[in-house]
Amino acid sequence: MNPKISIIVPCYNQAVYLDDCLQTVLDQTYQNWECIIVNDGSPDNTEEIAKNWVQKDSRFQYLYKENGGLSSARNAGIEIASGIWILPLDADDKINKRYLELAEKEFDKGYTIIYCEAEKFGSEDGKWNLPTYSREMLAVKNMIFCTAFFTKEDWKKVGGYDTRLIYGWEDWDFWIAILKEGGEVLKLEDIGFYYRIKEVSMIKEMSANGDHKKLITHNIIYRKHIEFFTKELGSFESLYDRNTKLISENNHLKSVLNSKRYLLANKVFKFFKL
Template sequence: MPIISVIIPCYNQDQYLDECLQSVSDQTYTDWECIIVDDGSLDHTEDVVKKWIEKDSRFQYLKKINEGVSSARNLGIEKASGEWILPLDGDDKIGSKYLELASKEFQNNVDIIYSIGEYFGEKSGIFASEPFDYPSFLMENQIFCSAFFKKSDWKKIGGYDTAMKGGYEDWEFWIHLSADKNQLKVKHLNEICFFYRIKPESRNVDAMQKNDASLRDYIYHKHPEVFYKNLNSLKEYYHENQKLKRENQHLKNLVNSKRNVLMNRILNFFGK
């Protein structure tokens, strides 16, 4: 049986799927299986996947009615043989050494392994580059969906919440996992191994803009014990953040003041 199961839920993403599956095929670590879960796509997803199955038996294909990404991930993980799970959305991709680098951490008593991420498509830039910090994580998700975790942990907490259809289902999953453990052990790889495609219709971007408040309220009400337990740390985080904002504003004002002085000097000099 493979050590790692890559789970790829997809819905109408046939134009991106080849690139995603190629990134899995290119892995330097070879002890993996890849389960593509077609969440009721109306495009040519099945035709795209069929070519990969014929080329490499490590690729598998499941099709289901459309019920959302959480349901699709859960089905794929349920069928998975691997001890470690890596979700990967059908329009994203991973670096060729991601599985190899993560596998070196499997014996180090960790719960989650993730890396630095990079945007591509409609946006460029680096994200998730800072070391993991739990209070910061409770305020804003630091761990993207394509992080490694044990299938046994997924089973223990009941999988992804299928009620979360507007986004943040990965954040809720990590919070739920942390609630089940005395201390969440997270390994952040100092390498760019995950590439997140930004499209005009990107699901998570839309969720951030439209559903942020309601999704957060859902998570807070579902896991109040996590936030109560860490209330003092969250207060400290908040006050430190406010302090940094004030200091940042002071620096901005100082820079603007100096800029105005310099501009006046230039105008006075050339105005003579």
């Protein structure tokens, strides 16, 4: 009853937002939580702010590590987490005070991932309209933000977040990893997550720096999960025939689906499936 939830808050050069973020953790109506603040070698005053919260409430913990990137920081926090369920929360974002309460009611129903409706704030505001989850859509793009619930057991099974993904999309890779062998996803109808839109962000920097970082990131993800993409998407031609919208804005996916490597994997998969 009342399982513990471990909230993991990595922080690198986000100290200016950290108080606002952690206040939304403290305000939770569900009480059985711990919050692990991971200082990823940040040069700002993250440590000072984090230690203030540790003194304020014993459910906050502070962990310092050498800078290794977002995936590394999340993994370090989850490694020492004592909760059954994990909720990553970036230091510049916020959660609704009932997010933990509403999710906990669904924990015993067999879901692999539980997330919610979301709103944007900052340089943009309004509801964050994301595509409806399906395995096929997940093979094309990510529609589940990082602040979603999953179990520590599933994190262990897939080896955690991939630390090679230093430019972004580590969430997409992680969701594929824990869902590709099966699993159910629940999206709560309530707005539980608030996503800060900034003028500069990891994803915007990747887009601004051309295709090089995107290519590196996509190649890691597609090579790791080639069987998943083959199973869900089939060939480029069959995907195009079913729904052109799925690939209309993903030129790199087009090139991957038409590549010799993908076509060979597709043939091998179909052979063994028969």
